[in-house]
Amino acid sequence: MANVPRRTLVALGAAALLGVSACGGTAAPPAPASSASQAQWTWTDDRGKNISVPQRPKRVVAQASAAAALWDFGVRPVGVFGPHKLKDGGPDPEVGEVDISTVETIGNAYGEFNVEKLATLQPDLLVAGMYVKDALWYVPEQSAAAVEQIVPSVGVRLSGKPLLEIIEKYGQLAAALGADPKAAPVVEAKNRFDAASAALKTLAAEKPDLKVMIVTGTPESLYVAYLPDHADIQYWGELGLNIVSPERPTESEGGFWEVLSWENADKYQADVILSDARAQSMKPEEMAKKPTWAKLPAVKAGQVYPWHAAERYSYLGYAKVMEELKTNLDKSKDDLVK
Template identity: 80%
Template sequence: MAAVPRRTLIALGIAALAGVSACGGTATTASPSAGQPTWTWTDDRGKNISLPRRPQRVVAQSGAAAALWDFGVRPVAVFGPHRLKDGGRDPEVGEVDISKVESIGNVWGEFNVEKYASLRPDLLVAGMYQKNTLWYVPQESVQAVDQVAPSVGVQLSGRPLVEIIEKYGQLAAALGADPKAAPVVAANSRFDAASAALKSLAAARPGLKVMVVTATPDNLYVAYLPDHPDITYWGELGLNIVHPARPTESEGGFWEVLSWENADKYQADVILVDARSQSMKTEEMAKKPTWAKLPAVRAGQLYPWHAAERYSYLGYAQVMEELKADLDQARDDLVK
């Protein structure tokens, strides 16, 4: 969410395909007739996209690409974290086969508009943490990107986890995927089972306190539950989440920002630490004296939090299965 370097906008000789009107969130596919679109979709910005045919060439931000992939859509290109420094697949891109998709950017602020245009995309898809702002599309490139193809934004923050997953499923179906395909049905059942197991654990161990954090060399960020759909969902299942009463306003929500000297403001039996590649690693955090004295740190009860998990049944089934396995082995008597 940091500022990104300014790029020079390029003049593209490609007509804009997006139309703006109406509100809602559904797609329709009609029989062709003179002057009538055959595919429409209204996204979470209220943008109504109308196209002469169902989009075939989809480009998606890595998290959106991962969700669509699990529902059966195969994007032609991705942007956002998808390739690690060693060439391996970044967890943020899920099951996407990065050897079979083009890359138009791998880090924040990197979006190759020229390459994007050369791919002749029909549609761009990205999640939105901030209202009306497509994740990983640099602000200075928005105008040029919009000239190439229409875009669909899926609101992520401030929305129930299951609702977000369902939205990606609906979009995938509108793009031609089969919502009753065996892998999709199996993933849905696995998600339900993982939810039930985590709910049972929470009921059996109400005293187990869990906190979720990310960190930089300067600050510890404690997750504000209402702005994170996954953590909110776990709280609804009964997990005892330690979280601030309000976020730090300068951060636009999501976190309470603490100096490392105040890292002991909240305490928990278990701490889930941001597993993203750009987040500070636990071995680095261990050098901070106040952090090192926390009960969960001293007990070694630090487990990964998959902050950028794709919003699919498969993605969050795996996350909750791992979370339950971690919590099963954790002590719940470290703090009162």
């Protein structure tokens, strides 16, 4: 998302391709050395693109959310682009457990992507998710050709696919990059994810009348999430959560949302509202200045909670999200709207 909607977070800015200089970054992913690591490495990504390189990539650069997912599966990127560092120097939630002190910055915001810095890292592979067909998230369109001259890339499709399938794809990629899929932290995270899913399913069955709406806001508009286009929301719906969703998204947004003017922000009613928690989105206290928002039942009842819209696609990431969601829904009244 640029100033919010996911589909607009695709491309801006450009940089001239310069020659490769001294390498930088951190150590390669912790994987045991073996003859297999020296064999031809191939991967077919979600663009249908076949990547084939002489040996398994060791120096991986990834978009923040992709880096976070790979990190949870045991891969240690050498460079990151997209939101990963807050103004106070701390890690952005989008980068998950990644130790940002050990990775190089290629760009920290939409429109920032330093092609020259990418080249100096001498990367073996670049990984990014894709919300728009064949467009690597946070890789500017104007820089895409230059990037491809520097490093082969892998795109992971993040829309129109089930949540579990996306998580599993990152796990498979991590294993192909040398991580151990049976490592204790990975197994523990999977068990935690399964337990969180089961708990949320139980809650949904116990509170079938609890209506939940997911939104993000800009000064001009309120965006209401269209369930089929968001893998996390779709998954919660499959678990039985009563999601308030538009019948269809706004065509100009290419899916994902129905866009409402603030005058029409009361089109949908819900007991609970999950509000986009990312730094670039309006905060609930900012939206409170909008009269229609302030009058919504969930807002008046104080039942507005965070939605982690750019959570990394890993078992650990979504286990934490669902645990927090259950805690918030447990304490919520389910009789505010009919």
